[in-house]
Amino acid sequence: MAKTNWVGATLExxxxxxxxxxxxxxxxRQIYAGxxxxxxRSWSEFTDLGKQLRERLQEQFAIEYPPLHRAFVSKDGTxxxxxxxxxxxxxxxxxxxEERRDTFCISTQVGCAVGCLFCVTGRLPMRRNLLPxxxxxxxxxxxxxxxxxxxRLNIVIMGMGEPLxxxxxxxxxxxxxxDDQGMGVSLRRVTLSTSGIVPGIRKLAKEPAIPNLAISLxxxxxxxxxxxxxxxxxxxxxxxxEALRDFPLAQRRRITFEYVLIEDVNDxxxxxxxxxxxxxxxxxxxxxxxxxxxxxIALKTPSSERVLAFQQILADHHITVNLRRPRGDDxxxxxxxxAGREQPHGEIKG
Ligand code: SAH
Ligand code: SF4
Numbered sequence: 001m002a003k004t005n006w007v008g009a010t011l012e013x014x015x016x017x018x019x020x021x022x023x024x025x026x027x028x029r030q031i032y033a034g035x036x037x038x039x040x041r042s043w044s045e046f047t048d049l050g051k052q053l054r055e056r057l058q059e060q061f062a063i064e065y066p067p068l069h070r071a072f073v074s075k076d077g078t079x080x081x082x083x084x085x086x087x088x089x090x091x092x093x094x095x096x097x098e099e100r101r102d103t104f105c106i107s108t109q110v111g112c113a114v115g116c117l118f119c120v121t122g123r124l125p126m127r128r129n130l131l132p133x134x135x136x137x138x139x140x141x142x143x144x145x146x147x148x149x150x151x152r153l154n155i156v157i158m159g160m161g162e163p164l165x166x167x168x169x170x171x172x173x174x175x176x177x178x179d180d181q182g183m184g185v186s187l188r189r190v191t192l193s194t195s196g197i198v199p200g201i202r203k204l205a206k207e208p209a210i211p212n213l214a215i216s217l218x219x220x221x222x223x224x225x226x227x228x229x230x231x232x233x234x235x236x237x238x239x240x241x242e243a244l245r246d247f248p249l250a251q252r253r254r255i256t257f258e259y260v261l262i263e264d265v266n267d268x269x270x271x272x273x274x275x276x277x278x279x280x281x282x283x284x285x286x287x288x289x290x291x292x293x294x295x296x297i298a299l300k301t302p303s304s305e306r307v308l309a310f311q312q313i314l315a316d317h318h319i320t321v322n323l324r325r326p327r328g329d330d331x332x333x334x335x336x337x338x339a340g341r342e343q344p345h346g347e348i349k350g
Contacts, residue, residue, distance in 0.1 A: 307323065
């Protein structure tokens with residue numbers, strides 16, 4: 001019989017099983033802390049449990065992270081981890097070191113059904129939703145590999161997949177990450193990025209625990225956004241912005257807008273001015289991402305003059321704007337480049 005994987009289980013779920021085994025409740029807490037806080041990976045390491053219980057657990061329960069297939073390191077220190085979560089099912093997580101913090105970028109689906117015109121992930125067939133354990137398992141796995149003791153850790157749910165199309169599993173994973181008894185990641189350090197699934201945004205607004213929200217806006221006119229992000233035909237820019245105006249923001253929190261700049265598609269000064277007008281009144285910051293070009297995508301990156309001119313218009317209107325430089329572009333780890341691809345260079349050999 002296949003063992004039940006406890007990576008992804010909540011404290012309550014573990015408590016229920018332990019109650020059935022006539023074990024005291026505090027044992028469940030020890031197991032939960034062992035898995036998520038101490039990041040133990042085999043029952044023999046649970047020396048606080050007693051040999052008999054360990055053996056019983058060993059028979060029925062596993063502690064498994066998503067199986068790592070290959071890992072690549074970029075010249076800039078970015079690392080791309082390729083996990084194989086089933087036959088023909090590859091997902092990726094990216095580790096991005098920065099001076100004052102480390103960022104983990106994690107996936108939520110194998111492929112993505114949204115199919116944005118500019119995104120390599122969107123070219124892949126949508127295979128399945130990731131389970132909560134596969135989502136938090138990416139974080140645990142990267143922490144085990146990199147450690148994050150000295151630095152602050154940010155988690156961005158911006159890898160493969162549309163997180164709000166896998167709502168329940170993603171929310172369960174977020175609750176596990178945020179739990180003080182376990183992984184203990186502050187929700188202020190977790191950001192969920194969506195292409196604009198409006199019912200999902202409205203549902204998220206009512207959750208007791210809400211991460212930071214990032215919206216991949218990427219256009220200022222519906223006719224352009226319809227073409228870039230097909231779900232815009234269902235939930236257009238006005239509908240999306242209405243949901244965002246209703247979204248509760250904790251003190252000093254802002255919504256992040258991602259705007260991928262594509263030559264002659266959405267990069268004109270008129271677009272910049274329209275963006276200023278559209279977002280007026282929202283607490284926000286804007287991340288400009290010059291398109292990461294790829295042979296799979298028939299679109300171009302604007303010149304740096306054009307990008308800087310766009311940025312300047314936003315800055316002139318006192319909008320906080322960051323220009324995103326591609327990280328890990330030599331190993332296909334940059335935004336929108338995650339496709340489970342193998343690569344001849346940059347591989348980390350065990
Ligand atoms: N599905 C979610 C999260 C994953 S995509 C979403 O769309 O928000 C993460 C970010 O990468 C999005 O902001 C998306 O607009 C951006 N992106 C996709 N393809 C890109 C590309 N080719 N170049 C630059 N950014 C890209
Ligand atoms: Fe999916 Fe996001 Fe890529 Fe669009 S940009 S195809 S929503 S992963």
